[in-house]
Amino acid sequence: MTALPDLADCFRIHVRDIEIDCFLGVYEREQAKRRPIVIDVELYVTEPGRESRHDLLSGTVNYEQVVEAVERLVGGDRRFRLVETICSELADILAVLPGLRALKVAVTKPQPLPRARSVRVEVWRFPEQAGGGPAVRASEKSCP
DSSP states (O other), X not given: OOOOOOOTTEXXXXXXXXXXXXXXXXXXXXXXXXXXXXXXXXXXXXXXXXXXXXXXXXXXXXXHHHHHHHHHHHSSSOEESOHHXXXXXXXXXXXXXXXXXXXXXXXXXXXXXXXXEEEEEEEEEOOOXXXXXXXXXXXXXXXX
């Protein structure tokens, strides 16, 4: 079992309740019109030491970029069959943001079935420590 990175020295930045309409579903009736989904993103960024705090955007992650990435991925005419696809692709896109130690993406599809209020899919990514390299798939790490 691979150990998770220590995130105790990180800011945890939540970008919550990003609501956007998209084409999502495995059935033809679901693909007939856009339906709302809700996306939550947790970003883990190393907290700078007291001597290196500068109150500058360059010292953290610009969460406007998170919302823009969501809009680019699902806001167009692309049609998705699975919530898992949106979740995984968005996590891969966001994993290249500079300064990230870890991130979690959650996608909620409201009212997928008459007796289910929602379905929520979550995935973690742990960008390489050196230089913000390629993302590591959650299946290659232990999940918290």
